Amino acid sequence: MKELTRAEEEIMQVLWTIGSAFVKDIIDQLPDPKPAYSTVSTIVRILQQKGFVGHKAVGQSHQYHPLITKANYTKSFMKGFVKRYFDGSYQEMVSFFTKEQKLSVSELESLVKDLKKLKTKKL
Known part of the structure; x- marks a missing residue:
């Protein structure tokens, strides 16, 4: 499993907390200063390409949801962290x-x- 960037992780934390959301909902949950809509939209599309996020079409918009659980990501991340920083x-x-x-x-x-x-x- 690929590791998330800080920005990607911030968005995943929102999705793990609220379950599914439109880009506007994600932005509402982020701390100030809020990133631009286009920035969040781009990061969500990257998360889709990486296999972390799926979507459901709702009208002309998309509602996004996590495909990977927080627990599974944490487990994978910690294995890599321990391997890199503590020789496993x-x-x-x-x-x-x-x-x-x-x-x-x-x-x-x-x-x-x-x-x-x-x-x-x-x-």
Whole structure:
């Protein structure tokens, strides 16, 4: 799966939140300063070409909807992120964020608890 640019991701976040929308609806959900209609329309067409967005014709307009779930994109993105920045090691990534974000002992214990739950589900 291709990675989204910042602008593409911003639009996908809107579509993941509201489900389906016309370009005007997407613009309404974006923060100020609002991009031009033509800019958003172009990005949505690029997202269609990449296979992230589909559309339904409504009169002479198009209503857009996500074809990829946020969860699936996040999973794919994180795999690539860990591979590029942490040599594929999730342990290195957790260690980095533990040091940088100064996680508390209770937060780390909560992570360990969650990991143990996942491990038992897989067994």
